[in-house]
Amino acid sequence: ALLARNEVPTRLWGRDADALAAMAAARRNLRYLPDLDLPPELTYDSDLASVLRGAAIVLVVVPSHAFASMLDQMVPLLDPDTRISWATKGFETGTGRFLHELVEEKLPGRPAAVVTGPSFAREVTAGLPSAVTVHATDEAFGKELAVLLHAPNFRAYTGNDILGAELGGAMKNVLAVATGVADGMELGLNARAGLITRGMNEMLRLGVALGARAETLMGLAGLGDLVLTCTGDLSRNRRLGLALGRGTPLDDAVRQIGQVVESVVTADEVGRLADFHGLDLPIAAAVRAVLHGEVTPAEGLRTLMSREQKAEYPVDLFPGRR
Numbered sequence: 001a002l003l004a005r006n007e008v009p010t011r012l013w014g015r016d017a018d019a020l021a022a023m024a025a026a027r028r029n030l031r032y033l034p035d036l037d038l039p040p041e042l043t044y045d046s047d048l049a050s051v052l053r054g055a056a057i058v059l060v061v062v063p064s065h066a067f068a069s070m071l072d073q074m075v076p077l078l079d080p081d082t083r084i085s086w087a088t089k090g091f092e093t094g095t096g097r098f099l100h101e102l103v104e105e106k107l108p109g110r111p112a113a114v115v116t117g118p119s120f121a122r123e124v125t126a127g128l129p130s131a132v133t134v135h136a137t138d139e140a141f142g143k144e145l146a147v148l149l150h151a152p153n154f155r156a157y158t159g160n161d162i163l164g165a166e167l168g169g170a171m172k173n174v175l176a177v178a179t180g181v182a183d184g185m186e187l188g189l190n191a192r193a194g195l196i197t198r199g200m201n202e203m204l205r206l207g208v209a210l211g212a213r214a215e216t217l218m219g220l221a222g223l224g225d226l227v228l229t230c231t232g233d234l235s236r237n238r239r240l241g242l243a244l245g246r247g248t249p250l251d252d253a254v255r256q257i258g259q260v261v262e263s264v265v266t267a268d269e270v271g272r273l274a275d276f277h278g279l280d281l282p283i284a285a286a287v288r289a290v291l292h293g294e295v296t297p298a299e300g301l302r303t304l305m306s307r308e309q310k311a312e313y314p315v316d317l318f319p320g321r322r
Ligand SMILES: NC(=O)C1=CN([C@@H]2O[C@H](COP(=O)(O)OP(=O)(O)OC[C@H]3O[C@@H](n4cnc5c(N)ncnc54)[C@H](OP(=O)(O)O)[C@@H]3O)[C@@H](O)[C@H]2O)C=CC1
Pocket: 014, 015, 016, 032, 061, 062, 063, 064, 066, 069, 070, 087, 088, 089, 090, 119, 120, 121, 122, 258, 259, 260, 262
């Protein structure tokens, strides 16, 4: 909708031809955003080959668990000079691989970019002010995509730390569950701020271990999206936490939300990455244990609160930088 409003010729593909036809007729996304008008310039096509033919840029926004299979469907159909971008937040399910690693494996050398940052789809579609960031493997492509997205009420920044940008967007979903649980248990505003800040500490420590830049994680892709998702009730991941904190079983909570809740798979992948790098990330681990039903939210909280006292940053994250 944003691109079409910017007069960028935009074709929307989806796997459900009937849903697309209904969207085209109503000019509304009847299932997910039924009350918001979509721009008349947006076109719809359920044939993947025809929608990809001649496309200058593809923007993939399927859930992370579907990203690899979506790429596999697209690769044989893509023109050689089509550039690829995504707004998906998460890792390859089961391996902890970053999505840019999948793109590089399946489309080696192809310019690639992630669009990420604090941006609830509902608010962007409604034209409310938002700011995101575009991190790309190719500087010219990142700038071009940011220009296409940039609008009077939509700021698109650029960067070249694709790993950091992806990590921030994936990890904030797990941390949003933690703050949601605390709020669902009515633990108060101090608990919420403490969890957001100590969650940021976990994002920074994992990010630095993986080679991300701290600035990326302190920017829109990390802190910005963390604050949004931990505090905004439009967040599905926060709402999952709220429901768990109030005692709703996981399956019921996911069913009631009725959309993708990325943390359910991302929590495992964050655990996998943390283990691989020998890192102790207690909030992310507690979320994972709650999601697996290994502990109740109350037990998870007790474990977090009874950890040993220590320095806020026991290890210097940036040795030599003062
Ligand atoms: N919503 C938001 O505010 C934001 C979301 N994101 C990220 O975007 C991604 C998608 O989120 P969102 O759109 O909100 O999720 P939704 O659950 O609202 O929609 C997911 C869409 O992906 C489709 N889909 C699911 N599996 C497949 C598949 N295997 N092949 C093709 N299409 C598939 C679904 O189709 P169907 O309807 O037929 O099930 C649906 O249209 C996530 O990674 C999320 O973190 C990023 C920024 C903001």
